[in-house]
Amino acid sequence: MKRMLALLTALTLACALTACGGTGAQSDPDQSQTQQEGTSSAGEASSPEQSTPSASSTQEAGESDEETPEGGVLVAYFSATGNTEGIAQHLQSILDADLYEIVPEVPYTDEDLNYSNDNCRANQEQNDPAARPSITGTLENPEDYDVVFLGYPIWWGQAPKVIYTFLESCDFGDATIVPFCTSGSSSIGSSADGLQELTANAQWLDGQRFSSGASQDEVTQWVDSLGLDL
Numbered sequence: 001m002k003r004m005l006a007l008l009t010a011l012t013l014a015c016a017l018t019a020c021g022g023t024g025a026q027s028d029p030d031q032s033q034t035q036q037e038g039t040s041s042a043g044e045a046s047s048p049e050q051s052t053p054s055a056s057s058t059q060e061a062g063e064s065d066e067e068t069p070e071g072g073v074l075v076a077y078f079s080a081t082g083n084t085e086g087i088a089q090h091l092q093s094i095l096d097a098d099l100y101e102i103v104p105e106v107p108y109t110d111e112d113l114n115y116s117n118d119n120c121r122a123n124q125e126q127n128d129p130a131a132r133p134s135i136t137g138t139l140e141n142p143e144d145y146d147v148v149f150l151g152y153p154i155w156w157g158q159a160p161k162v163i164y165t166f167l168e169s170c171d172f173g174d175a176t177i178v179p180f181c182t183s184g185s186s187s188i189g190s191s192a193d194g195l196q197e198l199t200a201n202a203q204w205l206d207g208q209r210f211s212s213g214a215s216q217d218e219v220t221q222w223v224d225s226l227g228l229d230l
């Protein structure tokens, strides 16, 4: 009888130990999956080479790799000489947003941008209300974005005409659009007025002008001041 009892006790102990070990090894499968996805999300979002011509996709935990998360934030920009691109990249990293470069089909040469020549390409386009320079590629699923930061250089007080081409090529529905720009010295002024007419239902916020070397802190302060739920 004593031997039987000892055997039973040993068996009970062995069962209990096996059960404990099993629980530890399989702990929190959801959590470990979320951590892995979170890590890849951060890597993808900061990858600058994914910026053109389609938006680099920022993945949320639980989203499939192919999908843009609903309620996403997009930073779309055109930059002829790199200044606006720098601000767009700050925004992307602050917001963990998708980044989309608006690329003209025919790139602007230095001569095209020589605004002291009345006949340079940029001046001709800005003087022609009907000018719509072709752009490469198409933004996929614009309706997935709730907030769109739209960046451009100031050209004669206005947005370059490629921005008009871009807005006419996609429908952002009732998204909130936030313009930003770089310039030599001009403010953003009325540069977004003509753009607003191209988006029937979007809500436009006041925009912001940055100097070419604006720091990430400066851009962060502006983003915080918008009071958006991002």
Ligand SMILES: Cc1cc2nc3c(=O)[nH]c(=O)nc-3n(C[C@H](O)[C@H](O)[C@H](O)COP(=O)(O)O)c2cc1C
Pocket: 078, 079, 080, 081, 082, 083, 084, 085, 113, 114, 115, 122, 123, 152, 153, 154, 155, 156, 157, 158, 182, 183, 184, 185, 186, 187, 212
């Ligand atoms: C055709 C043209 C017109 C411009 N007009 C203005 C202007 O009206 N006011 C201003 O402050 N800067 C003006 N600039 C300077 C650009 O706005 C400035 O260099 C900007 O940061 C360039 O941005 P990007 O490098 O992203 O192209 C003009 C530049 C060009 C090429």
